[in-house]
Amino acid sequence: MASQFLTQSPTSRKDLYQQVTDTIMRQLDTGTIPWQQPWKSDTARLLALPENSTTGKQYRGINILLLWASALERKYASPEWASFKQWKQKGQIIRKGEKGSLIVYYDTFEKEVDGEVKNIPFLKASVVFNRCQLKDYVPSLSPEAEQGSLPKRLSLVEAFVQNTQACIDYTGNEACYVSALDKIYMPSLEAFVDTPVCSATEHFYSTLHHELIHWSGNQKRLNRNMGKRFGDSAYAAEELTAELGAAFLCASFGLPTTEKGNHASYIDHWKQVLQKDNRCLIVAASEASKAVDYLHTLQPT
Structure with a gap:
């Protein structure tokens, strides 16, 4: 089972920045940026904005790019994502052997600066899974029908x-x-x-x-x-x-x-x-x- 959280300490946050950048660099090398796909192709649905299946909220910023990258690479047809725990709470089971996709967010740690304690932001990582990775996944309507x-x-x-x-x-x-x-x-x-x-x-x-x-x-x-x-x-x-x-x-x-x-x-x-x-x-x-x-x-x- 993939770990739900991949936490980067403040001292290793540069590695996470590089990991994110490397992910997008691979997309540049494979020619999928600027995320162009023929409209009639089976992958057209991949360019929908990714959203969290539990909260219904759309992912933002770099997480859109990271999840687009995973969707294009693995040909996921759904824009819905959630953590292992969130899918489990909904009674859904991830297929055995499935690999999660990286997302990032900011957290803070306390540090004394010039005699004053300040909250310093640093980057943390989490892992989410696409609906297509569920054991009982059934393809939904075609992109044109939905849009x-x-x-x-x-x-x-x-x-x-x-x-x-x-x-x-x-x-x-x-x-x-x-x-x-x-x-x-x-x-x-x-x-x-x-x-x-x-x-x-x-x-x-x-x-x-x-x-x-x-x-x-x-x-x-x-x-x-x-x-x-x-x-x-x-x-x-x-x-x-x-x-x-x-x-x-x-x-x-x-x-x-x-x-x-x-x-x-x-x-x-x-x-x-x-x-x-x-x-x-x-x-x-x-x-x-x-x-x-x-x-x-x-x-x-």
């Missing part, structure tokens, strides 16, 4: 974008967010083309999601350090945040996510960022979830 038709999903996306009241100019030649003007520039829908993994319309909204995440970071909103030029560390972290936030938004609407620009340069960019700082991914994923949460607060209740 609804594409036109219906796109109408929800359009309403979501409009409710943010972001200033968007659809006459641009490229997609970008200009912080000084607090404005998003987007090419028209007609400028996008179909690809093997998504339609032109899906590509359009995936790109717009990326820019909306940038828009959320303006000083009038979440006030993220967005960097000033390509190549500086803050700029790289902001791009990573926007890419992850767009992926999270796309998943919530049942849309494929697309990389920005050339695929090879996209992958190379990710690798360079992660190799320089193994904490960057966890921080960026957390900021991406905060950005998505912020955009949802702009929606009517």
